[in-house]
Amino acid sequence: MLKPAYAFFLAFFLHALFFQGTAGAALRGEFVSTWQIKNFSFAEFKDKRLTVKGLLDPEITIPTPNLNAADYYVMEMSAKTTNPMGLMRVMWKAGGRTRFYPIAQLPLSGDGEFNTYSIDLRARYPGIKLWNGEISTVSVTFSGFGDTVEIEDLAIKKPVGIAEKAITAWRNFFWPEAITPLSINSVSPPFLFAFSYVFILNIIAVTAALAALAAHLWKKRKKDSLPVEPRTGNDASRHEKRVSAIFIVLLLLWAAYDLRYTYDQAISTNAVYESYVRTKDERRRFSNMDDFYDFAEFARAQLKGEDKIFYFHGPAGRNFFAHMKYLLYPLKPVTFEKPGATKVHAVYKNPNVTFDNGMLYVDGNPVAKGKETARYDDYSFIFREENL
Amino acid sequence: MFLDAALMFVALLLPSVTGFAIIAATDKKGLIRGLERAALSFGIGAGCLSFYIFLLGVVGITYSFAALLPYFAAGFFIIAALMKKQFLPFGTPASALGGRRGSGGQEGLKALFTGRAETSPEKTNSVEKILGVIFLALIAVKLFLPLLNVFIWPPYFDDAVTTWDFKAKVIFTASGLGASGSEEFLGGGLLNYPLGTPLFKAWMGIFAGTWNASLVHLYDFAIFASMAAVFYAFLRRHASFAIAAAFTYVLASIPLMSFHAHGGYADMAAGYYLLTSVLLLARWFQTGENSFLYLTAITSAAMTFTKNEGLVLYAPAIVLTFLFLIAKAGAPLRGKIKRIAVPCAVFLALAGPWLAVKALYGLSVGGGKLGIHGEAFTELAAVFFWEEGAFNILWVGAILILSANIRLFKDMTFLSHFVPFALTFLATLAVFVFTSNYEWLYLRTTINRSFLIISPLLVFSLGIFTGLTFSKEKFKKSKRGE
Numbered sequence: 001m002l003k004p005a006y007a008f009f010l011a012f013f014l015h016a017l018f019f020q021g022t023a024g025a026a027l028r029g030e031f032v033s034t035w036q037i038k039n040f041s042f043a044e045f046k047d048k049r050l051t052v053k054g055l056l057d058p059e060i061t062i063p064t065p066n067l068n069a070a071d072y073y074v075m076e077m078s079a080k081t082t083n084p085m086g087l088m089r090v091m092w093k094a095g096g097r098t099r100f101y102p103i104a105q106l107p108l109s110g111d112g113e114f115n116t117y118s119i120d121l122r123a124r125y126p127g128i129k130l131w132n133g134e135i136s137t138v139s140v141t142f143s144g145f146g147d148t149v150e151i152e153d154l155a156i157k158k159p160v161g162i163a164e165k166a167i168t169a170w171r172n173f174f175w176p177e178a179i180t181p182l183s184i185n186s187v188s189p190p191f192l193f194a195f196s197y198v199f200i201l202n203i204i205a206v207t208a209a210l211a212a213l214a215a216h217l218w219k220k221r222k223k224d225s226l227p228v229e230p231r232t233g234n235d236a237s238r239h240e241k242r243v244s245a246i247f248i249v250l251l252l253l254w255a256a257y258d259l260r261y262t263y264d265q266a267i268s269t270n271a272v273y274e275s276y277v278r279t280k281d282e283r284r285r286f287s288n289m290d291d292f293y294d295f296a297e298f299a300r301a302q303l304k305g306e307d308k309i310f311y312f313h314g315p316a317g318r319n320f321f322a323h324m325k326y327l328l329y330p331l332k333p334v335t336f337e338k339p340g341a342t343k344v345h346a347v348y349k350n351p352n353v354t355f356d357n358g359m360l361y362v363d364g365n366p367v368a369k370g371k372e373t374a375r376y377d378d379y380s381f382i383f384r385e386e387n388l
Numbered sequence: 389m390f391l392d393a394a395l396m397f398v399a400l401l402l403p404s405v406t407g408f409a410i411i412a413a414t415d416k417k418g419l420i421r422g423l424e425r426a427a428l429s430f431g432i433g434a435g436c437l438s439f440y441i442f443l444l445g446v447v448g449i450t451y452s453f454a455a456l457l458p459y460f461a462a463g464f465f466i467i468a469a470l471m472k473k474q475f476l477p478f479g480t481p482a483s484a485l486g487g488r489r490g491s492g493g494q495e496g497l498k499a500l501f502t503g504r505a506e507t508s509p510e511k512t513n514s515v516e517k518i519l520g521v522i523f524l525a526l527i528a529v530k531l532f533l534p535l536l537n538v539f540i541w542p543p544y545f546d547d548a549v550t551t552w553d554f555k556a557k558v559i560f561t562a563s564g565l566g567a568s569g570s571e572e573f574l575g576g577g578l579l580n581y582p583l584g585t586p587l588f589k590a591w592m593g594i595f596a597g598t599w600n601a602s603l604v605h606l607y608d609f610a611i612f613a614s615m616a617a618v619f620y621a622f623l624r625r626h627a628s629f630a631i632a633a634a635f636t637y638v639l640a641s642i643p644l645m646s647f648h649a650h651g652g653y654a655d656m657a658a659g660y661y662l663l664t665s666v667l668l669l670a671r672w673f674q675t676g677e678n679s680f681l682y683l684t685a686i687t688s689a690a691m692t693f694t695k696n697e698g699l700v701l702y703a704p705a706i707v708l709t710f711l712f713l714i715a716k717a718g719a720p721l722r723g724k725i726k727r728i729a730v731p732c733a734v735f736l737a738l739a740g741p742w743l744a745v746k747a748l749y750g751l752s753v754g755g756g757k758l759g760i761h762g763e764a765f766t767e768l769a770a771v772f773f774w775e776e777g778a779f780n781i782l783w784v785g786a787i788l789i790l791s792a793n794i795r796l797f798k799d800m801t802f803l804s805h806f807v808p809f810a811l812t813f814l815a816t817l818a819v820f821v822f823t824s825n826y827e828w829l830y831l832r833t834t835i836n837r838s839f840l841i842i843s844p845l846l847v848f849s850l851g852i853f854t855g856l857t858f859s860k861e862k863f864k865k866s867k868r869g870e
Contacts, residue, residue: 184545184651186832187643189777199774202784209788243792243857250785251634257780258526258641265533265646269540277540286542293542326549327601330561 026155036061039317041351041378042148049152054145055379056290056315056349064156067135069094069122071158074168075138076118078153084110085275085285087143087178090119092135099130105143106175107271114152120172123191143180144288146349146377169193173260176267179287190260197260201253208249212242292320292348295376296327299346302374302382303331310344311336313353313362320348339368343385351379360385392600393539399595400430400610403588406463407433410686413466414679419671427617430610431664432683433463435690438587439738442693445565445587446741451594452563507624508632510859516630523633530640531613534649538609541650543601548652551577556589557599568749580751582742584693585654605650608657612649615660616640619848622667626801627855635851642847644778644840654695659841661691662702662812666845669706670804673713678730685731689738696753697841699743701819705811712807716800756823764826768817771835778836779843789850793857802852809845816842 032045037060042053052058075090086108091100101123109115121131138156142149159165173192177183189198275285276293283291303310312333314320324333324346334341345360345368347353354361360368360383370385407429411420420428440459441451449455512520543549555575559565566572573579575586589604596603620636627635639645648656664687672680688706691698745751770776772783796802816838820826828834 179544181544181546182832184547184644184647184653184837185834186776186836187647187778189775196774196777198777198781201781202773205781205784205788209791246788246792247854247858250781250788251638254638254641254780254785257777258643261641261643261646261777261780262529262533269533269536272537272540276542284542286544289542289544322546322550322554323543326543326554326557329554329557 027151027153031062034063049150050154051148051150052142053148054142055351056146056318057141057143057288058145058149059139059141060151060154061137061139062154064092064135064138067138067156069131069133069135072135072156073122073131074118074120074157074159075140076116076153076155076157077140077151078114078116079108080112080114080150080152081108081142081145081147082110082112082281083108083145083147083149083275083285083290084279085179085271085287086110086145086147086149087180087288088117089141089143089178090121090138091141092121092131092138094131094133094135096136101130105178105180107178107268108142108149110275114150116153118157118168118171119175120168120191120194122194123172123196143178144285144290146290147285173197174263176264176271179268179272181288187261189257190264197257201257205250205253209246212246216242289320289323290349292323293327295348295380296324298374298376299324299348299382300328300331303328303344303346307342307344308332309334309342310346311342313345313347313350315349316352336362336367339385343368343370345383345385347383348376348380355381355383389539389600389603392596392598392603393606395596396592396600396603396606399592400434400606402460402595403433403437403591404429405433405467406436406460407431409463409466409470410436411683412470414682415677416679417677419675419677419679420683422621423617424621427614427621428664428683430614431618431660431690432686434588434607434610435584435661435686435693436738437591438584438690438693439741441587441591442565442583443741445559446745448564450563451559451590453594456591456594507629508627508855510628510855512629516628520630520633523630523637526637527616527633527640530637530646531609531616534612534646535609537650538602538605541602541605543605543652545647545651545653551581552585552654553589553601553604553652555581555583555586556593556604557601559583559586559590560593560599563594574745579749580696580746580753582654582693582695582698584690585657605652608648608650608652611657611660612640612645615656615663615844618660618664618667619844619851622671623848623851623855626852628858631851631855631858635847635854638782638850639844639847642779642782642840642843644836645843648837648840653837655837655840658691658695658698658702659844661687661694661698662706662808662841663844663848665691665702665706666709666805666808667848669709669713669808670801673717673804674801681728681731682734685734686738689735692739693742695841697816697838700753701815702812702841705808705815708811709804709808713804716803756819756825758823761821761826764821764829767826767829768820768835771829771832776832776836779839782843782846786846786850789853793853796853796856799856802849802856805845805852806849809842809849812842812845 027048027050029045029048032050037043037052037058039055040052040058041055042051044051050060052060077088079088087105088108089100089105091098091104093099104119104121104123106117106119108117122129123131135156140154159168169192173190175190177188177190189196191197192200272286277284279285284294285291286293299310308330309332312321312324313336314324321333321335333346336345345353352363355372358369358371359366360370368383368385370383373382373384375381404426408425410432411425411428415425437456437459441456444451444455543553548554554577558572558575558577562572564572565574566576575583585607589607592604592607593599616636616639619639620632623635624632645656665684668680668684668687672678672684684706688698688703692703746753819838820829820835825834
């Protein structure tokens with residue numbers, strides 16, 4: 001597990017001491033029967049443990065009728081996976097609208113042990129509160145996940161007592177930000193007690209500046225009430241000290257954010273190293289791409305010189321086309337609309353494209369006769385058309 | 389991997405030699421020295437190399453190391469010629485080193501390592517020295533993590549694989565700009581995107597003899613490191629060691645910068661050229677030396693060749709700043725402006741072919757339907773103050789710092805840097821408030837990157853502002869009642 005801070009030892013101790021009973025949705029047999037699971041190749045519920053092997057982005061949707069957002073707001077999950085860069089994303093429906101915000105996602109540990117993850121879903125911005133009213137469903141997506149995830153406990157909980165609330169806040173503050181395609185456009189701040197860290201620091205900065213201004217005005221007023229004296233160097237010195245104090249406070253606040261962010265950077269660099277460079281099983285995985293980079297290399301090796309153009313059937317609902325085009329250039333992927341453009345098909349994690357008995361099927365329809373020339377995994381392979 | 393990395397490092401260094409020669413040939417009084425010159429050399433050399441490669445492509449010459457060799461040979465030739473003429477290209481006049489006419493370049497070579505950029509006369513006490521060293525250590529950490537990521541990350545972000553890196557790979561593979569109408573034309577993809585960064589990355593591939601999708605991002609890191617060095621060296625002229633180091637740390641630790649330092653986008657490079665253009669323009673105002681105008685013309689041209697915003701938003705801001713500085717300048721400086729045709733010619737000579745290609749093929753510079761979108765302000769407030777962590781507390785911090793000493797808004801040293809920031813900031817805001825681009829605000833795909841480009845300018849302005857606020861020289865004067 002990604003251990004957020006040394007203080008966690010204390011946090012875990014307090015957690016064990018004060019944690020109260022579970023409420024809301026929980027992973028129990030009667031509930032699992034109502035859950036929906038999508039994008040999986042294998043799913044089983046046995047011995048109070050749900051095992052899901054993903055295709056890509058397996059998603060579990062949990063009906064939560066009459067769930068009051070004000071009372072139940074911490075999603076807690078105990079899960080095990082071997083993907084060092086797994087990513088969990090939580091979405092929900094409130095008032096008929098699907099809700100999500102960037103911090104409701106976090107990287108999972110790939111240490112092969114059961115770890116507990118909790119997300120405070122109340123995170124809000126001024127004027128915006130997305131976890132609100134009555135929640136009808138909660139979905140958990142394991143983004144870019146072809147691996148197996150085992151879940152022992154999944155519940156929406158109501159933290160009770162100050163200690164538990166503090167632990168939840170502390171844990172959430174240290175969840176590292178997940179690397180997503182949006183990371184280069186936008187950096188989500190961590191949250192502390194449902195408020196963004198940047199907002200908290202901004203408030204402290206403004207408060208400190210107002211305090212300095214108030215002190216300045218008070219001293220000026222006091223001085224104005226005294227008989228007029230010529231301005232001396234000491235006045236300038238005092239003014240400089242006050243201004244210095246503001247600058248130092250700002251710099252400290254900046255460093256406070258940067259310290260937390262550098263921690264994020266270090267964690268994500270380490271995760272990339274373990275999942276993409278020095279992998280335990282020689283499969284390179286990266287963020288929500290899963291092992292796509294390995295597949296691209298596999299496809300490049302399989303495609304022959306004359307196969308300059310090939311059909312690329314990527315996973316449903318995800319667009320890997322641009323990446324395929326760049327990585328394999330000057331080989332050129334094209335989308336499959338009708339046969340004739342080329343004789344080669346590269347299929348990556350797409351259960352809608354299957355090969356059976358010498359025939360390629362797309363959405364259940366036979367589209368070409370030929371042979372499978374290489375297989376990558378259960379749902380990824382290279383197919384070459386042959387003349388009838 | 390190791391050999392590729394070594395070759396790509398050399399591919400970054402070689403253009404720096406030519407950049408160094410360009411600065412030496414322009415700045416004959418040696419006003420740009422030491423770290424300033426070293427850091428600027430990479431940006432100027434890389435920018436001019438992209439123009440040179442583009443020109444070769446336009447006339448249909450196939451890209452190869454042999455075709456590119458004249459560019460680097462010219463750099464070495466210029467340096468050798470300057471040494472022979474006794475003019476030392478390393479920024480320290482020969483006489484100061486006791487050099488004699490025709491005595492070769494030994495003193496100059498020595499000066500490369502000993503010549504130091506001018507620094508603020510502010511005295512630094514031991515506490516400030518310790519603080520400065522701590523900040524330098526923090527800067528090293530902020531530089532190290534992106535450098536590591538260059539080596540371990542695959543190409544990932546959307547615009548990198550669809551545009552910036554893709555174009556570079558197409559140009560590298562095709563060894564040219566392709567024929568009009570072909571899939572390889574101007575690197576394929578979106579044709580209206582400027583080719584500055586793709587051409588430089590193509591050069592890295594040409595020199596290494598292979599395309600490495602991760603290692604070409606060494607270019608991003610080089611820009612990041614070069615920007616930090618330029619920033620520190622120029623700020624040190626106006627601020628104490630501790631203040632210059634502190635604000636360089638602030639620049640290097642802007643959260644969004646960490647992804648752009650290895651992510652394969654062009655925004656940070658555009659920001660680098662915008663920053664250097666403004667710094668050089670301000671130096672022209674301070675010194676009256678037209679050489680700074682020539683270098684401004686080069687970096688501005690490189691800026692327009694890096695992102696379309698460089699042409700439509702930032703170049704006008706630089707021109708307006710130039711006019712503002714002329715208005716504020718004394719008679720001696722105005723007298724020198726007669727030679728304004730030279731920097732204009734430099735700009736057109738470099739950017740002209742690209743602008744001509746744009747005009748010829750009707751390539752857009754971006755835009756959107758005009759309209760007033762007041763609702764954008766709510767979203768902008770969220771971006772600035774509570775929802776985004778991309779800039780730490782930069783916006784609130786800037787407001788508070790600038791409020792601390794309002795009298796400094798009369799100071800031309802500060803204004804010569806702050807005015808271009810204010811203009812580019814307003815221009816960027818206008819794009820999101822007065823055009824249909826406001827829709828992008830909600831997706832957050834462009835707004836932070838737009839501000840990332842101008843953020844180095846803001847941090848630099850704040851650095852100067854702080855340096856002037858805490859100037860002990862000024863304090864002494866006020867104590868003396870001057």
